[in-house]
Amino acid sequence: MIHGILILAGLTIKEAIRRRVFLAAVVISTLYLGFAFLPLHLHIGLVVGLDLPTALNNMGRIFAWVGCGTIKFFGAVLAVALSAGAITSEIDRGVLSVIVPKPIPRTAIYLGKWLGINLLLAICVVVWGLLLAGSIWHQTGTYHPRIWGGIAAAGLFPLLFTTLTLCFSTFATYALSSSLALIAAGVALGEDLLHILSRILEIPLLETLSRITGYVVPLSRMNHWISRGLDADGGGMLGIGHGPVGSAGFDFSLFLARRDPSQSAVVAATSEADLLYILLYMAVFFALGLTLFQRRDL
Amino acid sequence: MTQTSTAIETSNLRKEYGGAVGRPAFTAVQDLSLSVPRGQVFGLLGPNGAGKTTTINMLLGNIKPTSGQAFLLGQPVGNQEARAHLGFLPEKFQFHEFLSAEEFLDLHGRLYGMSKAARKRRIPEVLEQVGLIARRKSRLSEFSKGMQQRVGLAQAILNDPDLVILDEPTSALDPLGRREVRDIVAGLKAAGKTVLLNSHLLSEIEMSCDQVAILKSGQVIRQGKIDDLLAAPTVVKMRVQGQTPGLIAALERLSRTVEVTGDEIAATISEEGVIPELAATVVGHGGRLLSLVPMRETLEDLFIRVVERDTP
Numbered sequence: 001m002i003h004g005i006l007i008l009a010g011l012t013i014k015e016a017i018r019r020r021v022f023l024a025a026v027v028i029s030t031l032y033l034g035f036a037f038l039p040l041h042l043h044i045g046l047v048v049g050l051d052l053p054t055a056l057n058n059m060g061r062i063f064a065w066v067g068c069g070t071i072k073f074f075g076a077v078l079a080v081a082l083s084a085g086a087i088t089s090e091i092d093r094g095v096l097s098v099i100v101p102k103p104i105p106r107t108a109i110y111l112g113k114w115l116g117i118n119l120l121l122a123i124c125v126v127v128w129g130l131l132l133a134g135s136i137w138h139q140t141g142t143y144h145p146r147i148w149g150g151i152a153a154a155g156l157f158p159l160l161f162t163t164l165t166l167c168f169s170t171f172a173t174y175a176l177s178s179s180l181a182l183i184a185a186g187v188a189l190g191e192d193l194l195h196i197l198s199r200i201l202e203i204p205l206l207e208t209l210s211r212i213t214g215y216v217v218p219l220s221r222m223n224h225w226i227s228r229g230l231d232a233d234g235g236g237m238l239g240i241g242h243g244p245v246g247s248a249g250f251d252f253s254l255f256l257a258r259r260d261p262s263q264s265a266v267v268a269a270t271s272e273a274d275l276l277y278i279l280l281y282m283a284v285f286f287a288l289g290l291t292l293f294q295r296r297d298l
Numbered sequence: 299m300t301q302t303s304t305a306i307e308t309s310n311l312r313k314e315y316g317g318a319v320g321r322p323a324f325t326a327v328q329d330l331s332l333s334v335p336r337g338q339v340f341g342l343l344g345p346n347g348a349g350k351t352t353t354i355n356m357l358l359g360n361i362k363p364t365s366g367q368a369f370l371l372g373q374p375v376g377n378q379e380a381r382a383h384l385g386f387l388p389e390k391f392q393f394h395e396f397l398s399a400e401e402f403l404d405l406h407g408r409l410y411g412m413s414k415a416a417r418k419r420r421i422p423e424v425l426e427q428v429g430l431i432a433r434r435k436s437r438l439s440e441f442s443k444g445m446q447q448r449v450g451l452a453q454a455i456l457n458d459p460d461l462v463i464l465d466e467p468t469s470a471l472d473p474l475g476r477r478e479v480r481d482i483v484a485g486l487k488a489a490g491k492t493v494l495l496n497s498h499l500l501s502e503i504e505m506s507c508d509q510v511a512i513l514k515s516g517q518v519i520r521q522g523k524i525d526d527l528l529a530a531p532t533v534v535k536m537r538v539q540g541q542t543p544g545l546i547a548a549l550e551r552l553s554r555t556v557e558v559t560g561d562e563i564a565a566t567i568s569e570e571g572v573i574p575e576l577a578a579t580v581v582g583h584g585g586r587l588l589s590l591v592p593m594r595e596t597l598e599d600l601f602i603r604v605v606e607r608d609t610p
Contacts, residue, residue, distance in 0.1 A: 101358045103378045297360065
């Protein structure tokens with residue numbers, strides 16, 4: 001069983017590498033690399049009113065925040081692109097027709113694909129993270145160890161989208177699986193939208209719907225974990241949940257609190273239970289996908 | 299593994315599709331009972347939509363039967379141990395074209411659970427058998443459809459299987475390739491292996507198979523040895539010189555009808571045993587028998603006859 005999983009994981013990686021999707025991953029890497037050499041002239045134009053080290057440090061924090069956002073986005077997009085055609089499309093094209101009759105259980109085929117895609121995406125996330133950290137250091141001369149907490153949390157996005165889309169691909173074509181994954185992402189966006197609307201319109205029902213949406217697709221919880229990952233102990237990289245850090249200029253917690261005080265509070269209230277829910281959510285979809293694949297006719 | 303006398307055994311195998319939300323169910327295969335003895339080449343025939351591919355997929359465990367049972371090599375369908383002794387070439391396939399022929403076979407060898415030493419020994423052997431040894435380093439993307447079918451056949455026999463299921467194995471091959479596949483099938487039979495052959499090329503089936511089953515609308519309408527299924531010759535064509543009215547009259551007494559066209563005489567007979575008497579009659583009446591050809595029914599004739607006329 002393990003033998004079969006590893007063979008198919010290796011095959012999935014090899015197959016992904018030869019696809020344009022992997023080329024996209026390489027292009028994304030060059031974007032991070034290119035960022036390092038953008039002529040931003042931070043030491044001249046963006047530090048008005050601050051001493052240079054503080055300003056550069058703040059810019060490094062902002063770059064880390066934005067960079068983690070791009071990693072989660074690109075990771076999720078690649079996850080959908082790699083997983084959407086993994087099962088039904090391969091059945092339709094006749095790729096699986098010579099693999100399924102081999103003396104390996106279908107579980108091994110499903111696990112092998114899931115593992116292969118996630119290994120590849122994990123490598124992408126680590127490489128992008130390294131390039132991001134290196135670019136921030138090159139641009140600002142600052143290193144933020146907490147960035148790895150944010151990158152690790154951003155890595156949950158490709159993991160969740162792989163699990164979700166692979167499950168969809170057990171019964172849907174490439175186009176439909178991708179669409180369902182996009183719909184899931186759209187539903188997740190609704191959580192923040194409903195939350196904001198509930199504040200503006202003062203309708204408690206919308207807040208309830210927002211919370212329900214957060215359970216249906218827990219992307220916001222993962223976003224909170226990126227924030228939490230970037231947050232330093234006792235004051236933090238972003239200063240979330242610890243009040244103003246901002247004696248030294250740009251204060252991210254104040255920025256976040258001004259933009260949306262309740263959201264800031266939600267991030268501050270992020271707990272391990274949220275992470276547990278995210279893992280449980282993925283486990284449920286993984287089990288569902290596996291069951292569907294085992295039961296379906298090929 | 300259990301050693302049974304049959305390689306494939308099905309009992310009232312049935313597959314229905316649909317039937318939910320008020321729509322009538324479509325029965326692809328109904329009450330299929332097959333018994334394929336070990337060491338034989340068995341042909342599966344039938345018009346499009348007869349249920350051949352569904353049957354094969356049920357045997358492979360790719361499709362779950364609605365009811366009935368199936369056993370491969372004495373084990374229930376889907377059994378991993380039985381699958382290790384099974385080779386399969388599907389009709390519709392797409393291989394990982396970024397792999398070379400050797401890498402492709404190595405991948406499938408590993409999926410079969412073959413050791414590195416066994417793979418190293420078998421891969422050149424099977425590539426030689428399918429005529430691709432010179433292209434072993436070439437990527438599959440460079441292969442023609444026929445060459446891909448050959449490499450597919452190579453993966454089907456890589457593990458030295460006891461049972462080989464070939465679904466349209468010669469559809470993309472030229473006449474030389476077809477002959478090579480026939481030779482491989484004959485070689486498998488000589489080595490005591492069982493082959494289930496699904497092909498539209500009836501001449502291939504006739505040349506290769508010991509037994510056939512003809513499917514129509516998901517049911518077996520004929521099954522047995524080819525010789526037993528084919529009708530006895532009913533028309534004997536002769537070329538005779540020195541014909542006389544007496545000779546023709548004598549032939550008419552042995553036959554149901556006699557048609558004379560120049561030197562050629564076509565005699566419709568009731569049974570095969572009459573043929574030597576026809577020859578003796580011609581010679582006995584002073585005729586010069588230049589040729590005598592019993593017009594035997596071909597598998598194609600049989601197929602058309604039973605598929606067009608028989609109602610399951």
